[in-house]
Structure formats: structure tokens, C-alpha cells
Amino acid sequence: MKILVPVKRVVDYNVKVRVKPDQTGVDLANVKMSMNPFCEIAVEEAIRLKEKGVVTEIIAVSVGPTQAQETIRTALAMGADRGILVQTDDMVEPLAVAKLLKAIVDAESPELVMMGKQAIDDDSNQTGQMLAALLDWPQGTFASEVVIADGKAAVTREIDGGLQTISIQLPAVVTTDLRLNEPRYASLPNIMKAKRKPIDVKAPGDYGVDIAPRLDVLKVAEPAKREAGIIVETVAELVDKLKTEAGVL
Numbered sequence: 001m002k003i004l005v006p007v008k009r010v011v012d013y014n015v016k017v018r019v020k021p022d023q024t025g026v027d028l029a030n031v032k033m034s035m036n037p038f039c040e041i042a043v044e045e046a047i048r049l050k051e052k053g054v055v056t057e058i059i060a061v062s063v064g065p066t067q068a069q070e071t072i073r074t075a076l077a078m079g080a081d082r083g084i085l086v087q088t089d090d091m092v093e094p095l096a097v098a099k100l101l102k103a104i105v106d107a108e109s110p111e112l113v114m115m116g117k118q119a120i121d122d123d124s125n126q127t128g129q130m131l132a133a134l135l136d137w138p139q140g141t142f143a144s145e146v147v148i149a150d151g152k153a154a155v156t157r158e159i160d161g162g163l164q165t166i167s168i169q170l171p172a173v174v175t176t177d178l179r180l181n182e183p184r185y186a187s188l189p190n191i192m193k194a195k196r197k198p199i200d201v202k203a204p205g206d207y208g209v210d211i212a213p214r215l216d217v218l219k220v221a222e223p224a225k226r227e228a229g230i231i232v233e234t235v236a237e238l239v240d241k242l243k244t245e246a247g248v249l
């Protein structure tokens with residue numbers, strides 16, 4: 001069976017993001033970009049399913065600028081078979097990404113879409129759920145274990161205070177949580193091999209999808225700075241400050 005893995009190019013998780021002075025978004029100039037960590041987990045899981053003989057072909061898809069090809073190349077170097085880049089320099093909201101992914105699913109007929117539970121840049125946590133709704137497919141979100149057998153997926157989900165295991169009929173959408181696996185590093189020979197793997201470049205218009213934004217971002221702000229702590233001399237002074245300054249006693 002074919003598996004589709006959407007991979008998003010985002011600000012690297014090690015980068016301390018800076019908000020633009022006009023508060024319209026975060027500054028992306030000269031910032032290191034990488035594959036969204038939850039998407040790496042999805043690619044790894046797809047490769048493991050291929051290694052087990054469950055999956056025959058892994059297609060990595062990204063919606064974004066030309067540079068998102070690098071993100072697809074990373075997936076190909078890890079072990080995906082081919083890529084599709086839906087190229088655009090515009091900001092693409094989760095609903096538009098979900099519509100593009102639906103069109104690709106219609107064209108490619110995968111039996112499973114394995115994707116991140118959220119992108120660490122906008123923390124939307126929407127695309128997988130919207131895609132499942134548009135396709136009218138079952139979904140297993142926040143997966144920490146996935147077992148495919150007999151045309152079904154048993155998905156163990158991370159929920160508040162525990163784990164829930166559900167069984168869903170394929171085709172289905174699964175979104176990955178942090179504990180599903182530890183993604184591999186691409187080896188040098190595989191990075192070289194990935195250069196020869198095909199990437200199809202498309203435009204949103206090829207799929208008849210209008211990617212015009214539906215949301216207005218009113219303001220993006222940095223979190224409040226933490227104030228420096230102080231050292232008190234005695235317990236009595238601490239209690240006094242907790243009463244009179246912090247107001248917690």
C-alpha cells in the first residue's frame with residue numbers, strides 16, 4: 001500500500017524566534033529552517049512500515065516555497081521514495097493545506113496519510129483533522145503506537161492522564177505524537193541517493209485549490225519577560241514578601 005507523508009518546513013526547533021517589530025509575525029530572515037519534528041516522526045513511522053513490508057511506497061508532500069524541496073529531500077534521504085512539492089510563496093493556512101492534500105490523495109490513492117499532530121511554528125493542530133473530515137476518512141490523532149493489520153490500524157493515542165487504543169478502518173489519517181518513535185538520521189550514501197529520487201513540482205492552481213487566507217492575524221507578541229529573582233536573608237522575610245508583595249499567603 002501507498003502512504004502519503006505531508007512534511008512542513010518550519011523554523012528549526014533550536015532557534016529562538018524573534019517577533020517582527022510591526023508584530024505581524026515572526027522574523028524568518030536568515031533563520032535556520034528544518035523539517036517539523038512531528039513530520040520527521042511521521043516519515044520515520046512510514047519507513048518502519050515499509051521495512052515491515054506493510055507499505056510499498058512512501059510519498060513525501062510539502063506545501064511551501066522552493067526551499068521546501070530541501071525538506072522533501074530530507075524525507076527522501078531518510079527513506080521516502082518520491083516527493084511532491086506544491087510550490088507557493090504565500091502563507092498557506094491549515095484549511096488550504098488540507099484541501100491540497102485531499103486533491104493529492106484523490107490523485108494518488110494512498111491507504112494511509114501519516115502526518116504530524118502539529119507544526120511547531122503556528123501550533124495549529126488542525127491540518128490532519130481537517131483532511132480526515134474533507135476525505136470523510138477515520139482519523140487516529142496523537143498516535144504513540146500504530147499497528148496495521150487486516151485493513152485496519154490500531155492506534156494508541158496519548159490522552160490526558162493515559163493512553164487510548166482505537167481501531168480504525170483504512171484508508172485513514174494518523175497524526176503522530178512525540179513518543180511514537182525516534183527518527184533516524186539520514187546516512188551519507190542515502191543523502192546522495194536521495195538526490196536522484198524524483199520530486200514533482202506543482203502549483204496550488206493545478207489542484208484547483210484557492211489558498212487565499214481566511215484568517216486575520218491581529219497581532220503576534222513575545223511572551224512576557226520573566227523578572228529576575230531575589231535572594232531573601234531569612235524565612236521571616238520570605239513569608240513577609242509572600243504576604244505583602246506576591247499576595248499568595
Ligand code: AMP
Pocket residue numbers: 005006007008009036038039061062063064092094097114115116117118119120122123124125126127128
Ligand atoms: P498544523 O495543523 O499546521 O499544526 O500541522 C499539522 C501537520 O500538517 C504537520 O505536521 C504536517 O504533517 C502537515 N502540514 C501542515 N502544513 C503543511 C505544509 N505547508 N506542507 C506539508 N504539510 C503540512
